[in-house]
Amino acid sequence: MSDTRLPPGVSGIHVLPADHHDGPWESIIVPQAAKDRLLGSALLVLRHGRALQALSGPPHGVIVLAGPPGTGKTTLCQGLAQVAAMAVSRRGATTLVEIDPHEFPSEMLGESQRAVRRLFAETLPELAARRPHTVVLVDEIEALAVRRSTASFETNPVDVHRATDAVLDGLDALRRACPHLLLLCTTNFLAAVDEAFLSRADLVLRTALPDEDVVAQILRSSLVELATQWPALEPLAADDSLHVKLAARCRGIDGRRARKLVLSALASRPDLAQEPSRLSADDLVAAIDTETAAGT
Ligand SMILES: Nc1ncnc2c1ncn2[C@@H]1O[C@H](COP(=O)(O)OP(=O)(O)OP(=O)(O)O)[C@@H](O)[C@H]1O
Ligand SMILES: [Mg+2]
The missing domain is CATH 3.40.50.300 (P-loop containing nucleotide triphosphate hydrolases)
Known part of the structure; x- marks a missing residue:
């Protein structure tokens, strides 16, 4: 209120x-x-x-x-x-x-x-x-x-x-x-x-910038939240080794940017924005590489 x-x-x-x-x-x-x-x-x-x-x-x-x-x-x-x-x-x-x-x-x-x-x-x-x-x-x-x-x-x-x-x-x-x-x-x-x-x-x-383990957890929780809307994303949300691999590419990123990574991946192409179920591990890698290149 x-x-x-x-x-x-x-x-x-x-x-x-x-x-x-x-x-x-x-x-x-x-x-x-x-x-x-x-x-x-x-x-x-x-x-x-x-x-x-x-x-x-x-x-x-x-x-x-x-x-x-x-x-x-x-x-x-x-x-x-x-x-x-x-x-x-x-x-x-x-x-x-x-x-x-x-x-x-x-x-x-x-x-x-x-x-x-x-x-x-x-x-x-x-x-x-x-x-x-x-x-x-x-x-x-x-x-x-x-x-x-x-x-x-x-x-x-x-x-x-x-x-x-x-x-x-x-x-x-x-x-x-x-x-x-x-x-x-x-x-x-x-x-x-x-x-x-x-x-x-x-x-x-x-408070400090998140380490790789925290970034992996943030990515997982973002994907889990998305998977409640688009169940086809459940395998991505459950793939802990993928989250760890992705987090390793996110050097120096803050928690806010980490939270937004999955959205950046979805926004990277009109077809993905239209149909989030099509999100793949490769899309996430590409979004992270674009994001970290922009932030350095
Ligand atoms: N350690 C973390 N774990 C999970 N999510 C995080 C973490 N740090 C930041 N976030 C996410 O980042 C976003 C921004 O967080 P918040 O606005 O609280 O940051 P802040 O420290 O107040 O930033 P600012 O100094 O710019 O005001 C939120 O969506 C939050 O969920
Ligand atoms: Mg604040």
Whole structure:
């Protein structure tokens, strides 16, 4: 469910768990230990955030996923929101709030500082009051928590520094006001995120380009999904040695491009696009070779 009129800076509001949010968590292939840490960090805050406030070093309720483009960061965050919401659902629903950091103007002096303050002091607490648990997703956190030590005063006006200060103050106040709120952040540029913000993160998880084994699994799962529509593709979907052979040709490819390879193969010729059942191993090899040649 999405609200039609959204507060400033908010690009989406959803109520979880919801059936149509199933899928992302399972679709991302990362070591189980990484998923366990993500879910563990999320559940600590969503379930016990208030009790943990009594500790000398309470959690800040911030998780940062950092890594190259197309390595599953946003998808993992969306999936984490759903599985965490399912795990705490006996105690009530979860609001998922999506923030667009680019809606905070930086060109006008004082403007973004005010907008950030409003987000942390008004918008998020109001949204968090709706349900017992809240997960806030901020993609490209480096646009909001700009690293002050390297932000040049020429390209980044004083306002940027003040806006980062406002994020840190806002975060600390939000923690006290809404201990069951979890902030999930992603970035392609960890070095551009403010150090004091990172120091507040309960978990910084780095995602990496998929290795050959993961690419093979992505190819298999793409083919399995297609085979549910076109059963003639079942033999291709079941051919593990073919997936391994194909993955070996996919050097340096990210997860997003790996997911799209099967589609690129289907799109390579009009007859295949018309009749996906005709897809062959040779078509897949050709698509991969074209893709990797284009990417280098
Ligand atoms: N490790 C992986 N396993 C399975 N699928 C993956 C993996 N990494 C990426 N993908 C697929 O790639 C696509 C893009 O993922 P996503 O948008 O989450 O990446 P991202 O890291 O947020 O990228 P960006 O930094 O460009 O925003 C999704 O369809 C996702 O399923
Ligand atoms: Mg993303």
